[in-house]
Amino acid sequence: xxxxxxxxxxxxxxxxxxxxxxxxxxxxxxxxxxxxxxxxxxxxxxxxxxxxxxxxxxxxxxxxxxxxxxxxxxxxxxxxxxxxxxxxxxxxxxxxxxxxxxxxxxxxxx
Amino acid sequence: xxxxxxxxxxxxxxxxxxxxxxxxxxxxxxxxxxxxxxxxxxxxxxxxxxxxxxxxxxxxxxxxxxxxxxxxxxxxxxxxxxxxxxxxxxxxxxxxxxxxxxxxxxxxxxxxxxxxxxxxxxxxxxxxxxxxxxxxxxxxxxxxxxxxxxxxxxxxxxxxxxxxxxxxxxxxxxxxxxxxxxxxxxxxxxxxxxxxxxxxxxxxxxxxxxxxxxxxxxxxxxxxxxxxxxxxxxxxxxxxxxxxxxxxxxxxxxxxxxxxxxxxxxxxxxxxxxxxxxxxxxxxxxxxxxxxxxxxxxxxxxxxxxxxxxxxxxxxxxxxxxxxxxxxxxxxxxxxxxxxxxxxxxxxxxxxxxxxxxxxxxxxxxxxxxxxxxxxxxxxxxxxxxxxxxxxxxxxxxxxxxxxxxxxxxxxxxxxxxxxxxxxxxxxxxxxxxxxxxxxxxxxxxxxxxxxxxxxxxxxxxxxxxxxxxxxxxxxxxxxxxxxxxxxxxxxxxxx
Numbered sequence: 001x002x003x004x005x006x007x008x009x010x011x012x013x014x015x016x017x018x019x020x021x022x023x024x025x026x027x028x029x030x031x032x033x034x035x036x037x038x039x040x041x042x043x044x045x046x047x048x049x050x051x052x053x054x055x056x057x058x059x060x061x062x063x064x065x066x067x068x069x070x071x072x073x074x075x076x077x078x079x080x081x082x083x084x085x086x087x088x089x090x091x092x093x094x095x096x097x098x099x100x101x102x103x104x105x106x107x108x109x110x
Numbered sequence: 111x112x113x114x115x116x117x118x119x120x121x122x123x124x125x126x127x128x129x130x131x132x133x134x135x136x137x138x139x140x141x142x143x144x145x146x147x148x149x150x151x152x153x154x155x156x157x158x159x160x161x162x163x164x165x166x167x168x169x170x171x172x173x174x175x176x177x178x179x180x181x182x183x184x185x186x187x188x189x190x191x192x193x194x195x196x197x198x199x200x201x202x203x204x205x206x207x208x209x210x211x212x213x214x215x216x217x218x219x220x221x222x223x224x225x226x227x228x229x230x231x232x233x234x235x236x237x238x239x240x241x242x243x244x245x246x247x248x249x250x251x252x253x254x255x256x257x258x259x260x261x262x263x264x265x266x267x268x269x270x271x272x273x274x275x276x277x278x279x280x281x282x283x284x285x286x287x288x289x290x291x292x293x294x295x296x297x298x299x300x301x302x303x304x305x306x307x308x309x310x311x312x313x314x315x316x317x318x319x320x321x322x323x324x325x326x327x328x329x330x331x332x333x334x335x336x337x338x339x340x341x342x343x344x345x346x347x348x349x350x351x352x353x354x355x356x357x358x359x360x361x362x363x364x365x366x367x368x369x370x371x372x373x374x375x376x377x378x379x380x381x382x383x384x385x386x387x388x389x390x391x392x393x394x395x396x397x398x399x400x401x402x403x404x405x406x407x408x409x410x411x412x413x414x415x416x417x418x419x420x421x422x423x424x425x426x427x428x429x430x431x432x433x434x435x436x437x438x439x440x441x442x443x444x445x446x447x448x449x450x451x452x453x454x455x456x457x458x459x460x461x462x463x464x465x466x467x468x469x470x471x472x473x474x475x476x477x478x479x480x481x482x483x484x485x486x487x488x489x490x491x492x493x494x495x496x497x498x499x500x501x502x503x504x505x506x507x508x509x510x511x512x513x514x515x516x517x518x519x520x521x522x523x524x525x526x527x528x529x530x531x532x533x534x535x536x537x538x539x540x541x542x543x544x545x546x547x548x549x550x551x552x553x554x555x556x557x558x559x560x561x562x563x564x565x566x567x568x569x570x571x572x573x574x575x576x577x578x579x580x581x582x583x584x585x586x587x588x589x590x591x592x593x594x595x596x597x598x599x600x601x602x603x604x605x606x
Binding site for chain 1: 292302309348353356383
């Protein structure tokens with residue numbers, strides 16, 4: 001199911017993750033969220049931007065503790081926990097947030 | 111949450127009313143050439159797939175005498191019919207283990223027995239058609255290879271072997287499962303199921319050291335690739351990445367710290383899981399297992415210890431020596447390999463750990479026996495050690511421990527619903543439905559004993575429960591690692 005943004009079509013895998021990481025843009029992320037019936041606010045963007053920075057450096061999404069710690073530092077200790085992240089991304093921060101950030105889906109026993 | 115109904119939890123687990131074809135639509139994503147080729151399988155369905163499949167079945171029958179017996183021995187007595195969690199959850203009669211196996215057995219009869227060749231209809235033999243292949247793909251991905259039904263089979267037919275053989279045949283014709291095969295490729299390329307490269311592991315572990323320091327004031331180390339350590343710990347990569355797994359990893363580190371045992375993780379063997387087992391591929395299983403040996407040699411360790419991972423322990427306990435041995439370079443005073451629960455249990459027995467049980471007083475705990483540990487391995491040196499050792503650890507670290515009903519634990523344990531290569535989002539309906547028997551048992555101890563937490567020693571079980579508990583009215587954080595409870599109770603000594 002390819003995704004269409006501003007008349008351009010982007011290829012995705014079976015689960016809606018971008019096939020080419022370089023296709024990502026903020027518009028694409030917002031369009032993906034819209035498909036899921038949700039919209040992205042500044043709190044979502046904090047997470048998405050961190051994921052992309054981390055991926056750039058390590059070629060993998062951050063582990064949940066790395067992510068919660070980073071978000072806690074940025075947004076305050078009350079938000080540095082997975083409960084907050086699940087409120088933002090009900091399908092799971094690792095999977096749903098990775099999708100909007102244009103990263104591949106984490107695989108394995110997770 | 112989804113377009114299917116969560117089964118109703120009743121007071122008892124009844125024999126469900128049959129709903130033929132209720133789950134015939136359930137299929138995981140099919141693998142692609144990029145995931146097939148690193149494993150040595152064709153990238154797509156090969157042209158003469160019928161011939162290839164039948165030849166492969168013939169080869170497996172020759173190589174695996176067990177499979178030959180399992181094909182011939184079933185007398186359709188029905189003892190297995192109501193033993194499968196997927197049957198209970200889905201009501202689909204093809205999920206009765208005997209019926210699922212017969213999808214392969216009927217083809218075996220057609221091509222490998224005289225009556226089936228001459229009078230197929232009389233003996234329930236059928237041609238291998240595209241429709242049959244489709245049914246194989248659907249229903250052999252509705253078996254988690256948990257082997258509960260085998261416990262009740264009077265002939266001892268190992269149904270998991272039938273599933274593994276059929277998946278191996280499907281891979282041989284180019285119809286593999288994306289989830290398992292993509293993961294195996296990542297182990298070959300990067301070293302673990304998640305694809306965590308060395309720098310990411312390093313960064314994650316440094317973060318854990320900081321976290322434990324902040325929490326406890328003690329410098330507990332989480333070393334990576336340290337040559338000369340005594341113990342190589344091989345653990346599922348979910349332990350680095352996910353919750354509640356990571357709290358178990360924190361616990362292993364605290365145990366080693368307190369015991370004064372030097373240890374290390376390895377970026378080369380940064381995965382305990384061995385999905386080669388799930389797809390019935392000895393070659394791929396061996397390649398994954400060899401990484402453990404290579405890491406142990408490279409790092410010069412004296413012992414190998416496995417973290418909390420169910421099927422990994424089956425492969426480690428039952429097959430590691432055959433796949434990657436001999437391990438004559440390790441310290442002969444210790445079993446090869448050891449389970450982290452054996453290490454912790456031994457230390458508790460010797461009084462080497464100070465434990466403050468009251469740290470877990472806010473929890474009332476039960477234990478979920480993971481299928482591969484329960485029915486395909488052992489711990490310690492007495493029969494049933496795989497059941498008693500984790501429970502003795504839990505009783506040593508918690509004041510409130512309660513077992514679930516006896517026909518749902520120990521050897522009779524029910525699968526979490528996500529084992530055997532089925533822990534993937536494209537099988538969510540199956541996973542939720544298959545969790546029914548475990549959720550029923552948990553509901554019972556929650557109501558009767560006020561149990562609040564389910565402890566497990568398997569990465570798949572932990573992820574599966576975190577996902578499915580909310581479908582049954584529980585919270586996702588009611589699943590915990592056994593070593594998370596150890597971690598909370600252990601009294602750390604800064605001097606070590």
